[in-house]
Amino acid sequence: MTLSDHLAHLLSQFSETLAGVTTIRAFGATKRFESQARALVTTNTRAQLNQFLTGQWVSFNLDIISTLVTVATLLIPVILFHTGASVTASPAAFGLAISYALELSLFLKHCTKMTLDLAAAFSSIERIFEYVH
Numbered sequence: 001m002t003l004s005d006h007l008a009h010l011l012s013q014f015s016e017t018l019a020g021v022t023t024i025r026a027f028g029a030t031k032r033f034e035s036q037a038r039a040l041v042t043t044n045t046r047a048q049l050n051q052f053l054t055g056q057w058v059s060f061n062l063d064i065i066s067t068l069v070t071v072a073t074l075l076i077p078v079i080l081f082h083t084g085a086s087v088t089a090s091p092a093a094f095g096l097a098i099s100y101a102l103e104l105s106l107f108l109k110h111c112t113k114m115t116l117d118l119a120a121a122f123s124s125i126e127r128i129f130e131y132v133h
Contacts, residue, residue, distance in 0.1 A: 008127075010040040058112060066105035073101035 017024065017033050024033055077094040080087050 007044055010037075010044050013037060013040055055116075059109060062108045062112065063105060066101075066108060069104055070098070070101040073098050 013036060017037065024030055077087075077091075
């Protein structure tokens with residue numbers, strides 16, 4: 001089940017409970033409905049926590065990749081300068097490469113966020129098709 005499925009079950013149970021609260025009280029089933037609500041809230045919270053932790057893990061790994069690329073981009077001109085190798089590129093080109101390497105982190109995070117948002121949007125479209133058919 002996806003996160004939106006868990007939330008849909010929780011909201012459905014909540015609205016049904018509010019609609020039938022007098023009947024629930026009349027039959028003395030409040031404890032049963034409270035335990036169902038607690039179980040649904042717990043399941044939804046676990047799903048949200050897992051999604052949050054996964055996002056943080058992906059963000060951390062993207063930061064590490066960006067840092068490695070940036071460090072490599074910074075070290076290349078320094079190593080070339082200290083070894084005395086003939087360099088045909090200008091210092092401005094090295095500066096531009098370093099600037100682009102620093103922007104890589106933001107670009108990777110933005111692309112990943114957009115991809116995840118697109119996947120979530122397709123999940124809602126999938127649910128609409130499921131309800132229609």
